[in-house]
Amino acid sequence: MIASDTIALIVDPDFGLPTREVAARVRHTWIVETPENLATVIKIRKASHKPLEHMMENGITTFLQYGPDPESWCDTTLDSVEEHHSSHAGGRGYGVLEIYGISLTERLRRACLEFGFSVFAETDYGFRAEKLGRD
Known part of the structure; x- marks a missing residue:
């Protein structure tokens, strides 16, 4: 079942490979572009029968690594995620x-608070952030 607000x-x-399971379960997935991750994404896209315009x-x-570490990559990508998936982007928000x-x-935590x-x-895979008032 797809978590349509996730x-x-x-x-x-x-x-790498767990990307397939994550992407099948959530509305959209953003993944840092590295050789291993990119190879997995290419395999997933080739196996998909959806036209590119229906792949949202x-x-x-994929996104580039801005900064020296995963914390920086996360922080610098949150703005793009919000820009593409908030209700202000014309969709139903997340x-x-x-x-x-x-x-x-x-x-x-501070960066996520800025986006509501x-x-x-904390989770086994990292962490989960939730908007109570939904945008």
């Missing part, structure tokens, strides 16, 4: 962000 953000440079639902976006590959830090996230939970 966006995944993967900053693990070696995440369960789709995958209320949950699952972040893979890094634990919640004070820097990331107010509930945070």
Whole structure:
């Protein structure tokens, strides 16, 4: 079942194959572009029977590494995620962000708060942030 209000953000440079399971479960997945992750994304896209213009639902976006570490990659990508998936972008918005590959830090908590996230939970894969009032 697709979590239609959930966006995944993967900053693990070696995440690889689990990307397929994450992308199948959430509305959209953002993943840091590394050789291993990019190879997996290419395989997923080749196996998909959806035309490119219909790949937003369960789709995958790769993003470049801005900064020296996963915390920086996450922080610098949150703005793009919000720009593309908030209700202000013309869609129905999203209320949950699952972040893979890094634990919640004070820097990331502050960055998420700026985008309306107010509930945070550590997970086995990283952390989850939720917007209570939905945008």
